[in-house]
Amino acid sequence: MTAELVPQIAPQLGSGQMFDRIARRYDLVNRVLSLGLDQRWRRRTVRAVGVGLGEQPRILDVATGTGDLAIALATAFPGGTVIGLDPSPGMLAIAAQKVARRDLRARVELLEGDAQALPQASCSIDAATIAFGIRNVPDRPLALRELARVVRPGGRIGVLELSEPRPGVLAAAARFHTHHLVPRIGALLSGKREYAYLQKSVAAFPPANEFADVMRGAGLTVLEIVPLTFGACTLFVATPTEEV
Ligand SMILES: C[S@@+](CC[C@H](N)C(=O)[O-])C[C@H]1O[C@@H](n2cnc3c(N)ncnc32)[C@H](O)[C@@H]1O
Numbered sequence: 261m262t263a264e265l266v267p268q269i270a271p272q273l274g275s276g277q278m279f280d281r282i283a284r285r286y287d288l289v290n291r292v293l294s295l296g297l298d299q300r301w302r303r304r305t306v307r308a309v310g311v312g313l314g315e316q317p318r319i320l321d322v323a324t325g326t327g328d329l330a331i332a333l334a335t336a337f338p339g340g341t342v343i344g345l346d347p348s349p350g351m352l353a354i355a356a357q358k359v360a361r362r363d364l365r366a367r368v369e370l371l372e373g374d375a376q377a378l379p380q381a382s383c384s385i386d387a388a389t390i391a392f393g394i395r396n397v398p399d400r401p402l403a404l405r406e407l408a409r410v411v412r413p414g415g416r417i418g419v420l421e422l423s424e425p426r427p428g429v430l431a432a433a434a435r436f437h438t439h440h441l442v443p444r445i446g447a448l449l450s451g452k453r454e455y456a457y458l459q460k461s462v463a464a465f466p467p468a469n470e471f472a473d474v475m476r477g478a479g480l481t482v483l484e485i486v487p488l489t490f491g492a493c494t495l496f497v498a499t500p501t502e503e504v
Contacts, residue, residue: 279325279396280350286326287354293442301420301493302329302391306336308484308497309387309416315339317386320410322346322375322403323393327355327368329420333389334368343380345373375403380410387411391420395465404478408500417480419496421471422462426491434492438462468494476501 279286290298306329309319317340321330324344334342344359346352352370359368373379375390375397388411390403397403407417425434466474471494472482480498487494 277348279346279348283326283348283350283354286351287328289446293445297489297493298392299328299332301488301495302332304486304488305329305389305391305418305420305495306332308486308495309333309389309418310336311416312414313337313340313386316341318384319343320345320378320380320385320388322378322388322390322407323396324355324370325351325393327352327358327370329389329391330355330368330370331358331362331364334364335362340367340386342368343371343385344368345371345375345378347372347374375406378406378410382409383412385410385412385415387416387418389418389420391418392422394419394421395461401474401478404475404480408479411500413500413502415499416483417498417500419475419498421465421494421496423465423468423487423491423494424462426487428490431490434490438492468496472496 317337319333319337319340319342321333321342321344324330324346325348327344330342330344334340344352344355346355349372352372355370359365359370371379375393376399388407390407394400394403411417425431425438465471468485468487472485475482475496475498479501481501482496482498484497485494486497
């Protein structure tokens with residue numbers, strides 16, 4: 261539904277480079293296309309991973325992009341530190357400006373990196389998130405295994421991703437929005453053809469139950485699957501599966 265989730269439009273470019281091309285207008289296009297719902301979905305994610313966090317949690321936001329979720333996490337958990345990781349220097353540059361404007365530099369660290377090879381030590385993170393990012397990762401099971409590795413036992417992982425709206429009248433409106441409005445308005449606002457590919461990538465993402473199975477196969481116990489806004493977006497809440 262939101263424009264953020266620009267898919268594999270340009271396979272010849274790394275996805276970091278691809279996002280560099282749209283970084284400047286990314287936030288504006290997102291807000292307009294999601295009708296502001298993207299921030300609400302991120303806040304829901306923050307609540308879901310916040311369960312059982314201590315006073316000074318260490319939180320990782322993978323595919324942080326322009327940093328909205330990293331900032332929401334740092335704001336919600338004032339004793340905590342947040343690492344925002346992304347391969348796109350262009351997106352991270354916008355994130356850095358936003359972090360500085362909010363005076364969060366001491367608690368939000370921005371790192372260039374790939375979800376498939378996280379630099380964090382095993383079990384070193386109290387909670388992790390990835391919003392509208394997993395779809396862009398070439399090897400999703402590997403990225404999920406990395407999340408399962410770095411998060412400590414009992415820590416929560418929130419995966420937020422766009423999905424095909426469920427059947428029904430309101431869902432028909434949501435589908436029209438995703439399939440027809442998003443590519444056109446995205447292209448208009450950003451001047452970039454990348455947004456035309458959004459709808460294709462949403463359709464290509466597996467249904468929630470199938471994706472949950474991929475998570476399980478990657479060493480995660482799925483605690484909750486939460487459809488948001490008539491299923492236009494889905495939040496998966498998980499924790500590393502404990503060996504017995
Ligand atoms: C649609 S944006 C989402 C940004 C942010 N999480 C948000 O909520 O707006 C997708 C992000 O995934 C990043 N990305 C692409 N491939 C990645 C990878 N292999 N590992 C980590 N992040 C990746 C892109 O650079 C981009 O910033």
